[in-house]
Amino acid sequence: MAERKIRVLIAKPGLDGHDRGAKVIARALRDAGMEVIYTGLRQTPEQIVQAALQEDVDCIGLSILSGAHMVLVPQVMKLLHEKGLDHILVVVGGIIPDEDVPKLKQVGVAEVFPPGTLLDDIIRFIREHVRQRA
Amino acid sequence: MVTKEMKSHLDIALERWEEETLHPALRKRPERMPEFTTVSHHPVKRLYTPLDIADMDYERDIGFPGEYPFTRGVYPTMYRGRLWTMRQFAGFGTAFDTNRRFKYLLEQGQTGLSVAFDLPTLMGVDSDDPAAAGEVGKCGVAISSLEDMEVLFDGIPLDQVTTSMTINAPASVIFAMYLVVAEKQGADWKKISGTIQNDILKEYIAQKEWIYPPHPSMRLVVDSIIFCTREVPRWHPISISGYHIREAGSTALQELAFTLRDGIEYVQAVVDAGLDVDAFAPRLSFFFNSHNDFFEEIAKFRAARRVWAKVMRERFGAKDPRSWMCRFHTQTAGCSLTAQQPYNNVVRTAIQALAAVLGGTQSLHTNSLDEALALPTEQAAQLALRTQQIIAYESGVTNTIDPLAGSYFVETLTNEMERGCWDYFEKIDAMGGMIAAIERGFPQREIQEASYRYQQAVERGEKIIVGVNKFVVEEEEEIPILYIDDSVAETQRERLRQLRARRDNAKVERTLAALKEAARGTENTMPYILECVRAYATLGEICNALKEVFGTYQEPTF
Structure with a gap:
């Protein structure tokens, strides 16, 4: 049997519509052989976690540029925990000040990718860490 | 611009140069890359000569500043007469915070x-x-009601400043709030000036x-343009914007072509609503991005003026020369800034700003x-403003008009930009216009x-x-960052709670009901929105009332 493809949910929580990064990442992960589900814009943490559950994903990539990450990301993490989805790898991309990175990692985010991160680095990180968790 | 004889002479001379001088040099040292392209992947040749612009006619294609087709500028004296307006975009926190920043910027x-x-x-x-x-x-800045808007402009006389407001989906409501603040200050609507983005x-x-x-x-856009034309005649009721198209990853050409095609869509809609094109077209304004590729950007701005002039005169039959002018605001490219080595951004911004000025x-x-x-922090914002002031007052580039005209390269790029626009217009016209193209996802997919493609070129090091x-460094220097604390949300919640308790809620309900009724019909919505605002209905309440009538939108998946 062929190895299951890595399944990734790319989501944009909050009110922001700047989806250039989310769409580039979605396409790059697809080109790298992963199954990618893009939720579309303006998803609440509840909708994101629900989609992650339904789609049985290995990884969630949250794209946030609006400065709302310290409110939205902990909500997603809390809901994942409540649904017993702690095995899902969560990564965050966007405009995140350095100071907030350790705080996000403390609530369970595996990695934060600032502007300028190379796609290959993101792909490699997701491959390695999903495998470790499997 | 080149006679036949000159052309054949130059052809021979160019061939000779290639054989005698270029090829031996290339054999010794090949060029750094097999292909040179702009940041938008547009091919750039090794050398441009009079042959590249041989078909141009100076008077027809380039002309004089302040005259059709405005390639050299919309005003006869350009920066010799008046410098550009240095307009730094600002807003954060509560209306109180931003009011303080505005006053600081005016002092600077x-x-x-x-x-x-x-x-x-x-x-x-x-x-x-x-x-x-x-x-x-x-x-x-958070603005939920007229009360917030009153605070935002407290102590700033609206008949003495010009204000640009970047707001789109709820533009009519925010504009109405501004108008009511002006009214309360005793400022005449006929005298106030500024711009509302309003480009949906x-x-x-x-x-x-x-x-x-x-x-x-x-x-809603058409309603506000018509209302402005009648009631607030010095206001720019729309700023047709390419900035965000570029930030979303488009090429320079796509930015230009989609923006001007959006412009066509708006002009057609207002003409269809019964206004004479010359009644409103002089108040249309544009907003472009200035990215890293210096000459490509300059060509884009020059082509913008020429294409728009032709569109307005030939497609819409506008007769007032002011209707032919593409006047625009520019912002340097946010998407070109890097989180790594942030001081490098000062240099990028200076080059981009210079392109906008040229x-x-x-x-x-x-x-x-x-x-x-x-x-931005206050210090960073000040340095950004100083960058403009150095270009304006120290660099000397403002001494003459359109100094790059006649450059074989810049004129060629300008021509290529123009041609690219006509091609995109043809495609979008064939789809039935911009709204139809958007519904098919055409511009979205192109972007x-x-x-x-750009991201891949970066990944490959191209x-x-x-x-x-x-030139990556491991240890990054930390720079000060502006933090917005959560007390802003708390302050806003409390202010709104008090407002909802204090205002005449029956009046709010009545004005909202009247707005819905107008929205269902064909009347201009602006006067009804103004009434809601005067009654201190909140932004959310007004937008929700319109949502009940208009519904909401889901992006097509593609």
């Missing part, structure tokens, strides 16, 4: 105000709505901050070095392709970003 010699709103405001959502959680005051089409194309579906959204912009915003990380994929 800034010549116009430009309001950045937070995301809830941009989406027509009140600060106390659960959907606003985490976003209040973060990307701009580029939201569907690029920035994705819409509320209603495209057709009712267009009606391109003949009417106003300019220069980004701050820290904007890949957060909203996505371009942005992905396009260099200094400090990101070359």
Whole structure:
């Protein structure tokens, strides 16, 4: 049997519509052989976690540029925990000040990718860490 | 511009140069890359000569500043007469915070105000709505009611400043709030001036901050243009924007072509509503991005003026020369800024600002070095303004008009930009116009392709970003960051609670009901929105009332 493809949910929580990064990442992960589900814009943490559950994903990539990450990301993490989805790898991309990175990692985010991160680095990180968790 | 004889002589001379001088040099040392392209992947030749612009006619294609086709500038004296307006976009936290920043910027010699709103405001959502959680005051100032707007402009006489407001889906409501503040200050609507972005089409194309579906959204835009033409004649009721299209990853040509095609869509809609084109077209304004590729950007600005002049005169039959002029604001490219080695951004911004000035912009915003990380600190914002002032007062580039005209390269690029626009217009016209093209996902897909192609070129090292994929340092220097604390949301919630308790709620209900009734019919919505605002109905309440009538929009998947 062929190895299951890595399944990734790319989501944009909050009110922001700047989806250039989310769409580039979605396409790059697809080109790298992963199954990618893009939720579309303006998803609440509840909708994101629900989609992650339904789609049985290995990884969630949250794209946030609006400065709302310290409110939205902990909500997603809390809901994942409540649904017993702690095995899902969560990564965050966007405009995140350095100071907030350790705080996000403390609530369970595996990695934060600032502007300028190379796609290959993101792909490699997701491959390695999903495998470790499997 | 070149006679036949000169042309054949030059042809021979060029061939000779290639054989005798170039080829031996190339054999010794090949060029650094097999192909040279702009940041937009547009091919650039090794050398441009008079042969590249042999078919141009100076008077027809380039002409004189202040005259059709305006390639050299919209005004006869350009910056010798008056410098561009230095208009730094600002807004954060509460209206109190931003009011203080505005006063600081005015003291520093800034010549116009430009309001950045937070995301809830941009989406027509009140600060106390659960959907606003985490976003209040973060990307701009939080404005939920007339009361906030009164604070925002407290002590700033609206008949003495010009104000630009970047707001789109709820533009009519925010504009109405501004008008009522002016009214309360005793400022005459006939005298106040400024710009409201009000460009919903580029939201569907690029920035994705819409509320209603495209057709009712267009009606709100048309209503506000008609209202402005009659009641606030010095106001620019729309700023047709390419900035966000570029930020979403488009090429320079796509930015230009989609923006001008959006312009065509708006002009057609207002003409269809019964206005004479010359009654409103002189008040239309544009907004472009200035990115890293210096000459490509300058060519884009020059082509913008020529294409728009032709569109207005030939497609719409406008007779007033002011209707032919493409006047524009420019902002340096936010997406070109890097979080790595942030001081490099000062240099990028200076080059981009210089391109905008050499391109003949009417106003300019220069980004701050820290904007890949957060909203700018006061020091960073001041340095950005100083960058403009150095170009204006020290560089000497303002001494003569359109100094790059006649450059074989710049004129060729300008021509190529223009041709590219006509090609895109033809495609979009064939689809049935811009709204139809948007519904098919055409501009969105074109932009996505371009942005992905660029990202891949960066990954492969074909396009260099200094400090990101070359000249990388391990230990980054930390720079100060502006933090917006969560007390902003708390303050806003409390202010709204008090407002809802204090105002005449029956009057609010009546004005909202009247607005819905007007929205269902064909009357101009602006006077009804003004009534709601005067009664202190909130932004969210007004937008929700319109949502009941117009519905909401889901992006097509593609």
